[in-house]
Amino acid sequence: MYLYDDLDRTLVAERVADFRDQVARRLSGELTEDEFKPLRLMNGVYLQLHAYMLRVSIPYGTLSAQQLRMLAHVARRHDRGYGHFTTRQNIQFHWIKLEKLPEAMAELAAVGMHGMQTSGNNVRNVTTDQWAGVAPDEIEDPRVWAEVIRQHVTLHPEFSFLPRKFKIAVGAAAHDRAALRIHDLALRLHRNGVGETGFEVLVGGGLGRTPFLAKTIKPFLAKRDVLSYVEAVLRTYNQFARRDNIWKARIKILVHDLGAEAFAKEVDAEWRTIKDGALALDPTIVDEIAGRFRYPQYERLDDGPLALAAARRADHRFDAWVNNSVANHKVAGYAIVTLSLKPEGGTPGDATAEQMDAIADLAERYSFGEIRVGHEQNLVLPHVAQHDLPALWRALDEIGVATPNVGLVSDIIACPGLDYCSLANTRSIPVAEELTRRFRNLDLARDLGRLHINISGCINACGHHHVGHIGILGVEKNGEEFYQITLGGKADDDAKLGTLIGPAVPYAQVADVIEDVAAAYVELRAHPGELFIDTLKRTGIEPFRERVYATR
Amino acid sequence: MTSPLEQKIKITGPVMVTANRVGDGAVVYRRADGWTTALVEADITSSAAAARELVNAALADDLNAVGPYIAPVKLNGGGSVEPGNLRESIRRNGPTIRLPEPFALENRFARKKNQDAHVSL
Numbered sequence: 001m002y003l004y005d006d007l008d009r010t011l012v013a014e015r016v017a018d019f020r021d022q023v024a025r026r027l028s029g030e031l032t033e034d035e036f037k038p039l040r041l042m043n044g045v046y047l048q049l050h051a052y053m054l055r056v057s058i059p060y061g062t063l064s065a066q067q068l069r070m071l072a073h074v075a076r077r078h079d080r081g082y083g084h085f086t087t088r089q090n091i092q093f094h095w096i097k098l099e100k101l102p103e104a105m106a107e108l109a110a111v112g113m114h115g116m117q118t119s120g121n122n123v124r125n126v127t128t129d130q131w132a133g134v135a136p137d138e139i140e141d142p143r144v145w146a147e148v149i150r151q152h153v154t155l156h157p158e159f160s161f162l163p164r165k166f167k168i169a170v171g172a173a174a175h176d177r178a179a180l181r182i183h184d185l186a187l188r189l190h191r192n193g194v195g196e197t198g199f200e201v202l203v204g205g206g207l208g209r210t211p212f213l214a215k216t217i218k219p220f221l222a223k224r225d226v227l228s229y230v231e232a233v234l235r236t237y238n239q240f241a242r243r244d245n246i247w248k249a250r251i252k253i254l255v256h257d258l259g260a261e262a263f264a265k266e267v268d269a270e271w272r273t274i275k276d277g278a279l280a281l282d283p284t285i286v287d288e289i290a291g292r293f294r295y296p297q298y299e300r301l302d303d304g305p306l307a308l309a310a311a312r313r314a315d316h317r318f319d320a321w322v323n324n325s326v327a328n329h330k331v332a333g334y335a336i337v338t339l340s341l342k343p344e345g346g347t348p349g350d351a352t353a354e355q356m357d358a359i360a361d362l363a364e365r366y367s368f369g370e371i372r373v374g375h376e377q378n379l380v381l382p383h384v385a386q387h388d389l390p391a392l393w394r395a396l397d398e399i400g401v402a403t404p405n406v407g408l409v410s411d412i413i414a415c416p417g418l419d420y421c422s423l424a425n426t427r428s429i430p431v432a433e434e435l436t437r438r439f440r441n442l443d444l445a446r447d448l449g450r451l452h453i454n455i456s457g458c459i460n461a462c463g464h465h466h467v468g469h470i471g472i473l474g475v476e477k478n479g480e481e482f483y484q485i486t487l488g489g490k491a492d493d494d495a496k497l498g499t500l501i502g503p504a505v506p507y508a509q510v511a512d513v514i515e516d517v518a519a520a521y522v523e524l525r526a527h528p529g530e531l532f533i534d535t536l537k538r539t540g541i542e543p544f545r546e547r548v549y550a551t552r
Numbered sequence: 553m554t555s556p557l558e559q560k561i562k563i564t565g566p567v568m569v570t571a572n573r574v575g576d577g578a579v580v581y582r583r584a585d586g587w588t589t590a591l592v593e594a595d596i597t598s599s600a601a602a603a604r605e606l607v608n609a610a611l612a613d614d615l616n617a618v619g620p621y622i623a624p625v626k627l628n629g630g631g632s633v634e635p636g637n638l639r640e641s642i643r644r645n646g647p648t649i650r651l652p653e654p655f656a657l658e659n660r661f662a663r664k665k666n667q668d669a670h671v672s673l
Contacts, residue, residue, distance in 0.1 A: 027574065027575060029615040033574075047572055047577055047619065048577070049579075050577065050578065050646060051572075051577040051578070052577040080651065081652065082651070082652040097575065097577065098576060098577065099576065346652075347649060347652075352652045352653075418638065418639060418642060419642060419647035419648055419649055420647065427648060429647070429649050430648055430649055433649060481638065
């Protein structure tokens with residue numbers, strides 16, 4: 001966990017006081033909606049179809065048990081008893097009342113939480129690997145660098161009115177679990193040829209109506225230069241990006257139009273003027289920030305305790321869950337546990353207040369009080385002793401977050417869609433729910449193997465459909481819901497955008513189509529171990545297209 | 553961007569004016585004397601001029617409602633009024649999905665808690 005200091009606490013408290021005053025003035029009529037809207041957006045307050053929505057920032061997806069309990073409290077007291085974890089590692093409440101928002105924000109501030117920079121044209125929540133700090137394949141904890149950036153860009157006046165929103169991700173592991181290449185700016189920590197650690201800098205990724213994968217503009221950036229270089233990228237974007245057309249204002253359009261090389265030259269020119277100034281990082285400051293991350297006092301334990309092996313033999317459900325939801329930890333005797341928020345027939349990413357409270361308790365008992373939010377809309381307990389896994393599993397199973405479907409076909413990423421969102425054209429959640437019912441048989445799901453389905457209810461692509469192995473995009477045609485299907489997208493270190501397989505299909509046929517795609521894969525795969533994405537790479541989409549449209 | 557006040561209004565059937573209430577974001581419908589949460593009480597028109605009047609009056613009431621716009625309705629026999637499209641149907645009736653049921657879970661959870669003293673919850 002990162003420990004906030006007095007500056008953080010003061011800043012959040014002052015923002016609550018400001019917002020309380022702004023809400024009072026809006027309710028009294030002193031502020032018009034036109035005047036108030038930019039103020040509420042600066043605090044993560046949207047107006048959706050049938051209520052206001054509050055998005056709360058969870059920096060780099062790290063939560064304390066105390067914070068999760070407060071989120072449960074806000075859900076219960078000010079909303080309808082649940083919250084929705086998002087692909088930006090945040091949480092949002094869909095039913096909150098404007099009148100209640102100042103109180104909710106004051107309560108969140110008590111545990112260092114807020115909605116700042118969760119909306120608006122600024123630098124949004126810096127995301128990272130949900131296994132940061134515990135992944136065996138990691139060079140170092142990327143959250144330290146995410147925190148360095150967070151401190152610099154929070155309320156940065158120059159970057160508070162960018163042409164559009166700006167999303168940054170930081171990764172430091174061999175395997176990309178942070179979807180780096182779909183970000184406006186991504187920093188990938190790696191070692192160069194002589195063993196020094198530094199960042200590969202990628203820019204211009206993003207989805208929406210014009211999807212692009214980020215391009216590398218600097219293969220190796222020294223750590224001391226990370227802030228000055230980020231600043232130079234933001235300044236270049238701020239200066240050159242289009243402000244006349246909202247659909248062309250993201251950095252991906254600028255990088256595409258200029259070309260990555262030309263964009264990099266502009267950044268370099270800017271960077272040279274600032275790189276040795278105040279933004280050159282003093283290692284003692286980085287050490288100080290790193291020092292405010294508190295790591296657990298792990299016990300000295302061995303991997304593979306006998307009690308765990310016995311429990312696995314004794315209960316096949318527990319064994320299936322360990323196989324699916326438990327990952328190796330960098331410390332011997334410990335494990336990383338993913339909590340599936342994708343139950344059969346449920347809304348991807350939703351958790352009730354009762355579940356949040358229970359997970360907070362379990363985190364305190366079994367995970368040193370720490371919880372992570374992953375961009376796949378699941379939660380993680382990052383520090384679980386392997387000998388505690390049987391007891392933890394029983395408790396997680398009891399609250400419905402132990403479905404062993406992590407990374408499988410029913411672990412669906414979906415935006416809220418037309419059931420909540422005022423931008424959506426079609427629904428996403430009922431499509432996801434129906435798919436989880438169709439693929440409820442976990443033996444079948446395991447046989448299908450790793451298979452990511454992503455669903456977006458409109459072209460804004462909040463469900464990241466372009467990078468789903470199977471992507472589903474809702475489009476409206478003459479007042480009816482239709483869905484385009486793409487295949488072959490990936491958000492990992494070998495990221496790719498999916499390819500459209502043919503005409504959109506109506507709502508009622510989507511689940512049938514996905515079943516057809518899955519059946520085609522089973523027939524086409526070279527052997528049972530060949531993953532869907534690898535079969536697709538080998539065969540191309542044509543046999544899948546034929547299967548889907550042969551009878552339609 | 554063209555102001556809503558200046559937008560051309562094309563109407564092909566019966567419409568109403570809807571918005572969200574300022575205090576809580578609830579869906580409201582315009583009627584002659586203000587706003588109502590009941591669609592059946594909304595003013596319905598098939599005339600562009602009347603629709604413009606309704607939306608102009610709604611826009612003038614910034615204190616009570618946010619983002620008014622014209623939306624279609626379906627008139628059924630017997631005077632009942634239904635939303636004219638899926639979006640308006642969801643705004644009126646809420647999400648088409650079953651929302652989480654905290655109390656059911658809480659009860660199930662409480663039962664188990666008593667049974668399993670090993671896990672401290």
